[in-house]
Amino acid sequence: MDLTLHVWRQAGPDEPGRMVTYVDEARDISPDMSFLEMLDIVNERLIAKGEDPIAFEHDCREGICGSCGMMINGQAHGPQKGTATCQLHMRKFADGDELFIEPWRARAFPVLRDLIVDRQAFDRIIEAGGYITAPTGAAPDANLILVPKEAADAAMDAAACIGCGACVAACPNSAAQLFTAAKIQHLNLLPQGQAERYARTKAMVDTMEEYFGSCTNHGECQEACPKEISIDFIAYMNRDYVKAQIKNRKLTGQAAS
Ligand code: SF4
Ligand code: FES
Numbered sequence: 001m002d003l004t005l006h007v008w009r010q011a012g013p014d015e016p017g018r019m020v021t022y023v024d025e026a027r028d029i030s031p032d033m034s035f036l037e038m039l040d041i042v043n044e045r046l047i048a049k050g051e052d053p054i055a056f057e058h059d060c061r062e063g064i065c066g067s068c069g070m071m072i073n074g075q076a077h078g079p080q081k082g083t084a085t086c087q088l089h090m091r092k093f094a095d096g097d098e099l100f101i102e103p104w105r106a107r108a109f110p111v112l113r114d115l116i117v118d119r120q121a122f123d124r125i126i127e128a129g130g131y132i133t134a135p136t137g138a139a140p141d142a143n144l145i146l147v148p149k150e151a152a153d154a155a156m157d158a159a160a161c162i163g164c165g166a167c168v169a170a171c172p173n174s175a176a177q178l179f180t181a182a183k184i185q186h187l188n189l190l191p192q193g194q195a196e197r198y199a200r201t202k203a204m205v206d207t208m209e210e211y212f213g214s215c216t217n218h219g220e221c222q223e224a225c226p227k228e229i230s231i232d233f234i235a236y237m238n239r240d241y242v243k244a245q246i247k248n249r250k251l252t253g254q255a256a257s
Contacts, residue, residue, distance in 0.1 A: 199248060
């Protein structure tokens with residue numbers, strides 16, 4: 001396949017960026033390559049010409065780590081639903097295609113270089129409560145704490161979030177509700193997550209709102225999510241957030257008495 005690539009190039013966070021077109025570097029691309037392997041080939045050719053390779057983030061290349069996100073023709077992670085960029089294959093495109101490749105666009109995710117953005121705002125949300133503070137020790141016997149099958153399945157669905165940021169990039173408000181809801185609910189749905197349920201919810205939602213826009217129910221997040229996480233989790237999060245306003249006050253009262 002011969003492609004024409006238009007790629008966002010930006011030398012650093014404070015440098016101006018621009019789209020650069022690559023034609024010769026994107027010739028003879030095998031349809032069996034992954035999208036990142038195609039970028040590897042382009043980079044090898046750029047390096048051979050003495051030019052700077054395109055900076056992009058990647059680690060696992062199997063849809064687990066969440067680092068490889070980029071906009072491809074205006075779609076977060078490209079045109080294949082439920083697929084991270086690293087699992088997208090060039091057979092999804094046609095010979096002669098023109099591809100526009102850009103970093104996530106959101107104020108909370110500033111561009112570091114080319115296609116790499118800083119997703120530390122997600123880390124701030126996790127730091128606010130995305131964990132259980134009780135020492136867990138060694139892995140307990142599987143049936144020591146009984147978990148209803150429905151709750152276990154729902155928690156597992158939420159836990160599939162890889163923190164890629166596609167939900168934010170796809171949202172017209174750059175909201176992080178889907179990410180935050182997934183990270184809250186995979187704990188809130190399980191017995192082990194109950195002790196800190198409402199403190200966690202309030203802290204994580206309040207932190208999210210410091211960095212990200214508000215949800216206005218566009219649903220683009222769900223469409224862009226490579227793990228197909230449902231916006232139902234946002235409803236669960238909102239329910240827990242409302243309850244937290246009362247529950248947390250009650251807990252404070254108990255602590256004071
Ligand atoms: S909710 Fe989906 S799109 Fe958002 S960070 Fe998690 S995996 Fe990525
Ligand atoms: S490189 Fe890890 S999810 Fe794509």
